[in-house]
Amino acid sequence: MAKLLLNLRHVPDDEADDVREMLDANGIAFYETKPGPWRISVGGIWISQDAAIVEAKRLMAEYQLARGARARAEYAAAVRDGTAETFWSQLREEPLRVLLTVVAIVLLLGLVALPVVLLRA
Structure with a gap:
């Protein structure tokens, strides 16, 4: 087999x-x-x-x-x-992609933290 x-x-x-x-x-x-x-x-x-x-x-x-x-x-x-390749070299070469990635990460972290914030209120 x-x-x-x-x-x-x-x-x-x-x-x-x-x-x-x-x-x-x-x-x-x-x-x-x-x-x-x-x-x-x-x-x-x-x-x-x-x-x-x-x-x-x-x-x-x-x-x-x-x-x-x-x-x-x-x-x-x-x-x-x-x-x-470093973070800074990527930022220089593709600033829009890096910026959108950072924004997506922040939004996802906020979404994960949202239940904790809502439960404390």
Whole structure:
């Protein structure tokens, strides 16, 4: 019976491509399901053979460790160079979106606090 190796919800295309290449390079048979038309069901990468699932999971764990280390190194380099995205850089680039987000947060906090205020009165 096939086993799900990777749920493709919120997975970047480059990561999915890397996983496909990794499985091909190691001779692990897999197939892929595409997301449904309304995105209710998401796609996935499935391992066809039960015997290969342990090896596929081991390879996936190694890949995720390496990808995480690479992402952390890229972020650290961006922080060192001063090119990392910050609140202030987002505010300069998209002031309307940031302002609307802050207003929405304040409104939601007020809505959450409203029962407490009403119960005290």
